[in-house]
Amino acid sequence: MKDLARFVNANAALVRRGRYLNxxxxxxxxxxxxxxxxxxxxxxxxxxxxxxxxxxxFALRAAPDTxxxxxxxxxxxxxxxxxxxxxxxxxxxxxxxxIFMRNLLYVKGLMASLRPAGAAQ
Amino acid sequence: xxxxxEPIIGRYLNLELLGKPHRLYIEEAGQGxxxxxxxxxGADARQYRGVLNDPxxxxxxxxxxxxxxxHGRSSPPPGWHNEEYKLxxxxxxxxxxxxxxxxxxxRPIAMGCSIGGRVALHLALHYPERFRSIxxxxxxxxxxxxxxxxxxxxxxxxxxxxxxxxxxxLIGPFSPDSDRWETLWHYMQGGPGVFLxxxxxxxxxxxxxxxxxxIDTNRCPLYLxxxxxxxxxxxxxxxxxxxxxxxxDVTIMERLGHFPMSENPAPxxxxxxxxxxxxxxxxx
Numbered sequence: 001m002k003d004l005a006r007f008v009n010a011n012a013a014l015v016r017r018g019r020y021l022n023x024x025x026x027x028x029x030x031x032x033x034x035x036x037x038x039x040x041x042x043x044x045x046x047x048x049x050x051x052x053x054x055x056x057x058f059a060l061r062a063a064p065d066t067x068x069x070x071x072x073x074x075x076x077x078x079x080x081x082x083x084x085x086x087x088x089x090x091x092x093x094x095x096x097x098x099i100f101m102r103n104l105l106y107v108k109g110l111m112a113s114l115r116p117a118g119a120a121q
Numbered sequence: 122x123x124x125x126x127e128p129i130i131g132r133y134l135n136l137e138l139l140g141k142p143h144r145l146y147i148e149e150a151g152q153g154x155x156x157x158x159x160x161x162x163g164a165d166a167r168q169y170r171g172v173l174n175d176p177x178x179x180x181x182x183x184x185x186x187x188x189x190x191x192h193g194r195s196s197p198p199p200g201w202h203n204e205e206y207k208l209x210x211x212x213x214x215x216x217x218x219x220x221x222x223x224x225x226x227x228r229p230i231a232m233g234c235s236i237g238g239r240v241a242l243h244l245a246l247h248y249p250e251r252f253r254s255i256x257x258x259x260x261x262x263x264x265x266x267x268x269x270x271x272x273x274x275x276x277x278x279x280x281x282x283x284x285x286x287x288x289x290x291l292i293g294p295f296s297p298d299s300d301r302w303e304t305l306w307h308y309m310q311g312g313p314g315v316f317l318x319x320x321x322x323x324x325x326x327x328x329x330x331x332x333x334x335x336i337d338t339n340r341c342p343l344y345l346x347x348x349x350x351x352x353x354x355x356x357x358x359x360x361x362x363x364x365x366x367x368x369x370d371v372t373i374m375e376r377l378g379h380f381p382m383s384e385n386p387a388p389x390x391x392x393x394x395x396x397x398x399x400x401x402x403x404x405x
Contacts (some may be wrong), residue, residue, distance in 0.1 A: 039124070043320065056368070074294050074295070075294065077349050077350045077352070078352055078355075080290060080293075080294050081290020081291075081348060081352075082194045082288070083267070083287065083290050083352075084266060084290050086267055086268065087265075087267040087352045087353075088352070094244060097269070098272075098278070101269075101272040101278060101283060101286070102277075102278050102279070102283070104282070104283060104284040104286030104287065105282055105289060107288065108286065108289060
């Protein structure tokens with residue numbers, strides 16, 4: 001997660017897709033939380049927890065082995081997409097669903113950007 | 122790049138459907154045993170461009186596909202602006218049979234994907250005598266709701282981007298970028314509320330679990346092909362259908378997802394050609 005800004009901000013097409021998006025969201029990898037702040041489609045900061053009274057617009061919560069498989073260059077079936085993870089109840093998405101759904105392609109692209117270079121996004 | 126035409130001929134057909142005049146966009150290529158192809162929810166007949174361009178298939182088949190009313194280049198019926206589009210199994214079957222009749226197709230092979238794969242089961246149950254074989258791609262008897270589909274059609278969400286966002290992961294990770302994003306483009310171009318209206322059939326009204334055991338494959342052979350990366354109609358969903366009725370032929374397609382003919386035509390065709398060959402051999 002600490003490399004997120006580097007991968008996203010270098011991806012001009014992804015930044016353009018999210019250019020009207022300003023939000024902060026939480027990614028939980030098991031017990032480890034990361035607060036991601038997006039400004040105009042760029043990742044402004046990624047702050048690891050723990051947090052005290054932290055607010056966010058939406059949260060993506062999954063177990064470490066789920067994210068590990070999701071971030072493989074070729075994930076196995078059912079681990080290859082955020083909605084696939086939701087379908088099999090491996091990912092919980094909570095909070096403001098409107099922001100998440102408005103920017104679904106962007107958020108999917110952002111999370112997939114942590115896959116090895118050249119992997120499908 | 123040298124300019125070249127594809128063998129596909131596209132035309133508009135005017136006919137009455139569901140009690141109203143309709144203008145339907147139809148594409149076809151090839152000669153021989155008719156093969157009628159049905160696109161997925163919220164998309165259009167361009168998904169079959171790989172099949173309609175395959176010389177091996179065209180040598181043996183008159184391949185026909187059309188955009189459902191409200192989809193692609195087919196118009197919605199007059200007065201559409203005052204109604205909510207909701208696909209039902211009755212209407213869906215009526216449209217397919219009417220198009221088949223209007224084109225004079227003699228007991229075609231029907232092949233449909235996703236909602237087309239679902240209606241394939243309805244056709245196998247209710248109209249086995251009308252088809253020489255039925256091929257269901259990504260066929261399941263029902264689907265569990267795993268997202269709130271109301272986000273697909275509301276004024277504060279871009280419908281095209283939301284539709285593409287919802288289906289993008291249904292494409293397998295091995296599919297080439299060009300075909301992946303072509304497939305998503307079709308979703309981005311769908312009319313407001315049309316994908317949602319198709320999902321009324323897919324998620325609710327078209328649930329065929331109670332009747333799937335009544336399908337008689339002696340009256341019309343049924344082939345089901347499902348991509349392994351599909352989580353909308355998963356391989357297990359297809360296997361469950363095959364458990365209910367005897368004689369259903371199931372193939373799980375490696376590396377492919379929910380849109381096999383559109384997301385990665387070459388490997389899909391390598392699965393489809395032998396099935397068509399078996400159908401031709403059985404009905405020769």
